[in-house]
Amino acid sequence: MKILVAIKRVIDYNVQVRVKEDGSGVVTDNVKMSTNPPDDNAIEEAVKIKESGKATEVIAVTVGEEKAQETLRKALAVGADRGIHVKVDGIIEPLAVSKILQKIVDKEKPDLVFMGKQAIDDDCNQTGQMLSALLNWPQATFASKIYFKDGKLEVVREIDEGLETIEVNLPAIVTCDLRLNEPRYASLPNIMKAKKKSIEQLNASDLGVDITPRIQQIKVEEPPKRKAGIKVANVAELVQKLKNEAKVI
Amino acid sequence: MSRESMKYDVVIVGGGPSGLSTAIKLKQLDPNLNVCLLEKASEIGAHILSGNVFETRALDELLPNWRELNAPIKxxxxxxxxxxxxxxxxxxxxxxxxxxxxxxxxxxxxSLANLCRWLAEHAESLGVEIFPGFAASEILYNEDGSVKGIATQDMGIDKERNKKNSYEPGIDLIGKVTVFAEGCRGHLGKQLIQKFNLNQGKDPxxxxxxxxxxxxxxxxxxxxxxxxxxxxxxxxxxxxxxxxxxxxxxxxxxxxxxxxxxxxxxxxxxxxxxxxxxxxxxxxxxxxxxxxxxxxxxxxxxGGIQSLPKMYMPGALLIGCDAGTLNMPKIKGSHTAMKSGILAAETIFEKIKQNKDLSIYEEKFKNSWIYEELYRARNVKPSFRWGLILGIIFTGIDQILFKGKLPFTLRHKHADHETLKPANQMPKIEYLKPDNVITFDKTSSVYLTGTNHTDNQPVHLQLKDPNLPINYTLEKFDEPAQRYCPAGVYEVQKQNEQNKFVINSQNCIHCKTCDIKEPSQNITWVTPEGGGGPRYGNM
The missing domain is CATH 3.30.9.90 (D-Amino Acid Oxidase; Chain A, domain 2)
Structure with missing residues (x-):
């Protein structure tokens, strides 16, 4: 069994993101970048499945600029076998990414595609679902537990009402929640070994995919600052304020 | 327990200007040398903070074509x-x-952080192996007492020092020479200074x-x-x-x-x-x-030249601000740090190729402009113990009239942790509340640093005596850690009418001030899990 894992390079989750003065986007110069956190869970799960003997190969794929290769190297250092880098400069939308992934799936013929449930930069939460539609494969999104059962996959999903357990046939798309597992650290020797693993470089145009954005971004701005809270003396005052000032009761 | 080990010709601890200069110079001298460099920050530059007005003298020597190479010096x-x-x-x-x-x-x-990122890219292109996110946590010694290398930290240890599921043991990095370039008050550098008495005969x-x-x-x-x-x-x-x-x-x-x-x-x-x-x-x-x-x-x-420890010891060199090469009156340390790194590379090259002793570092240092610069600068900082006005008058005479060549050297008399007076003898200072426009509090400031440490790891700010902060330091000095820490790590909280000393180590921005200023030297800064700490951009 082959597992393809799609990962994305994003602004590190600890960085305080700053909007460009002209509202054309956010500042990325000299900003620490890293792997989208739930993508780390996707890689970890794929590697675990391989370690348990159920999979034979884990392929990491990323779509992005030259430096996105760093993200692939990290995936290789924690156990992916090889990488595919589809080089794209500038903004790329989920539909274009899923079309690119569709081409990669056609070529690599994996039994499972893993990815994070969503990317923390644009929070789209669309690529997995769109890829599922394009391939006409079943999807299991927000996975927090995965079991193999008689050639099928049982997946526990994190949903608003609690946990939902579903069963999907293979091949399938699984998007991973942060609760799925605890990603491992890359050890120094494995980072060294990862430098020798292969990364195939492709261009979106080689794959015949049109990546022209379909959404026009008008403006990016910071959310309004929250006003400081106040302390109320007692419940009566709270109720009075909720009624007359906040007008919520 | 035996750990995995990796052997290199040279192991460098710290990806600042000095360590990166050593790495680049080594590869220039001999491209076949195996050189690795560890950095505790999540990426090179993320723990670098400096003014910075940059004098290009050392960079001109290291990479004379830096302009063509598009260095971030504009x-x-x-x-x-x-x-x-x-x-x-x-x-x-x-x-x-x-x-x-x-x-x-x-x-x-x-931005020194950006310069370091650029130097690191250059070093990598020369074949230096750079490992960000890995903290050197322990010095390894040979049987004869010489430095053998360092061990990286075990990752995935919980607060109680048990192994978590993600546990990843550290490894030994063994070098013919190990270079310590951790920056000011490096926690390994501090141990080396003590073990090899490197500061013997020097001022505090x-x-x-x-x-x-x-x-x-x-x-x-x-x-x-x-x-x-x-x-x-x-x-x-x-x-x-x-x-x-x-x-x-x-x-x-x-x-x-x-x-x-x-x-x-x-x-x-x-x-x-x-x-x-x-x-x-x-x-x-x-x-x-x-x-x-x-x-x-x-x-x-x-401290300058009076306080500069010996920078060589068996198997290792201590360079840059890990030793203390900053030129105080110039308010600059990057060029001297880089020069000390270049000299380290030359020393190591001769050691490996011609089996010379690392002690030749001292001679190289004394014969270079770095020594002359630091020598001439030596009297400025100590003169300010007479106060700002006399300090300035003296500095004018020393620096303008005599160009730093006065025939005497003023000493530093006290270490910084010895200088605090008891709280009840000193005036209280009223500070304004922040307006969140021009002035800010520590919490919103630390937020901007992007600081994070993995949850559930051992506290990396260790107290020799856990009761001392409340039993002694609070009473005598009103626990100054609450104020000298720039990140709000230390708090004295009232819990059930009892004072409790709280260490919010996840806020730590790795400045090392507590390790320096704590009046009883009760706080020891050790490195937290690699990759933690601030994520500075163009600092």
Whole structure:
């Protein structure tokens, strides 16, 4: 069994993101970048499945600029076998990414595609679902537990009402929640070994995919600052304020 | 338990200007040398904080074609100001009356973090193996007592020191020579100085705490290339310190404050002095209408040549600010750190190829411009123990008339942790509440540093005696850790009528001030899990 894992390079989750003065986007110069956190869970799960003997190969794929290769190297250092880098400069939308992934799936013929449930930069939460539609494969999104059962996959999903357990046939798309597992650290020797693993470089145009954005971004701005809270003396005052000032009761 | 080990010709600890210079120079001397460099930050540059007005002398030697290589050194200094501040007034000091070491017309305003990122890319292109996110946590010794290398930290250990599921054992990195380039008050460097008595016969080391904020200011207030320094208010005559205000590219302003850690009043809060400084009319005018985009703080070394430890020992070298090569009157340490790194590479090359002893480092150091520079600078910092005014008068005589060649050397008499006076003998200081426009609190400031440490790991700020902060330091000094820490790591909280000393180690921005200033030397800074700490951008 082959597992393809799609990962994305994003602004590190600890960085305080700053909007460009002209509202054309956010500042990325000299900003620490890293792997989208739930993508780390996707890689970890794929590697675990391989370690348990159920999979034979884990392929990491990323779509992005030259430096996105760093993200692939990290995936290789924690156990992916090889990488595919589809080089794209500038903004790329989920539909274009899923079309690119569709081409990669056609070529690599994996039994499972893993990815994070969503990317923390644009929070789209669309690529997995769109890829599922394009391939006409079943999807299991927000996975927090995965079991193999008689050639099928049982997946526990994190949903608003609690946990939902579903069963999907293979091949399938699984998007991973942060609760799925605890990603491992890359050890120094494995980072060294990862430098020798292969990364195939492709261009979106080689794959015949049109990546022209379909959404026009008008403006990016910071959310309004929250006003400081106040302390109320007692419940009566709270109720009075909720009624007359906040007008919520 | 035996760990996995990897062998290199040279192992370098720390990806700042000195360590990266050593790495690059080694590869220039012999491309076949195996060189690795460890950095505890999540990426190179993320723990680098510096003013910075950069003198290119060492870089000119290391990479003479840095301009063609598109180094991030673009903004030439084109104007200088020096102001003395009183509470409401400012007096401009003519720049021709400044000692030559404080004139910057040949220098550049840069982000040292960006320069380090650029140096690291260059080093990697030469084949240096750079491992960010890995902290060197332990020194390894050979049986004969010489340094054998370092061990990286075990990752995935919980608070109680049990192994988590993600546990990943550290490994031994063994080098023919190990270079320690951790920056000011490196936690391994501190151990080496002690073990090999490297500071024997030297004055106690002197430190300062430096703050820096980056502001985006309105176009009308921005003069790219302008460098300004101030002395005086808000500090009193007996506290050593001053500010820097550099107009960098992209309408950014690098605004900072340095306070000598030999201050005496335990009520003094360096962070709040810096915040207060910004309310001076001469400063407020510049930043008004602007926006603060970054914050950070770092201890820096000020002892100079009198306090500089021996920089070689069997199997290892101690370089840059890990030893203490900063030139205080010049307010610069990057070029000297780089030079000390270049000399280290030359020494190691001769050691490996010609089996020379590492002690040749001393001679190389003494024969280079770095020594002459530090020698001439030596009397400035100690003269300020007589106060700001006498210090300036003496510095004028020493630096302008005698060019640092007076036939005597002033000593540093006390270590910084010895200088605090009991709290009840010193005046309390009232600090203003932050307005969140010009002045800020520590919490919102630390937020800007992007600091994070993995949850559930051992506290990396270790107390030798856990009861001392409440039983002694609180009573005698009103626990100054609450104030000297620039990140709000230390708090004294009342819990059930009992005082409790709380360490919020996840806030730590790795400045090392607590390790330096704690009056009983009760706090030891050790490295937390690699990849933790601040994520500075263009600091």
């Amino acid at each position: 903004t030439k200094v084109n104007k200088e100001k020096f102001l003395f501040l009183s509470k409401t007034k400012s007096l401009s000091w003519p720049t021709w009356l400044l000692p030559a070491v404080q004139q910057n017309h040949k220098n550049y305003i840069i 080391q002197q430190y300062g705490i430096g703050f820096k904020e980056i502001w985006e200011i309105s176009e009308k207030n921005h003069e790219e290339g302008l460098v300004m320094h101030t002395a005086g208010w808000p500090l009193d005559n007996n506290t050593y310190g001053g500010s820097f205000i550099y107009h960098a590219e992209n309408k950014q302003l690098f605004l900072g404050y340095v306070i000598g850690l030999d201050y005496k009043n335990p009520h003094l809060s360096p962070f709040d002095e810096f915040q207060r400084f910004k309310t001076h009319p001469a400063i407020k005018r510049i930043i008004e209408g602007g926006k603060r985009i970054s914050y950070g703080a770092r201890a820096l070394i000020e």
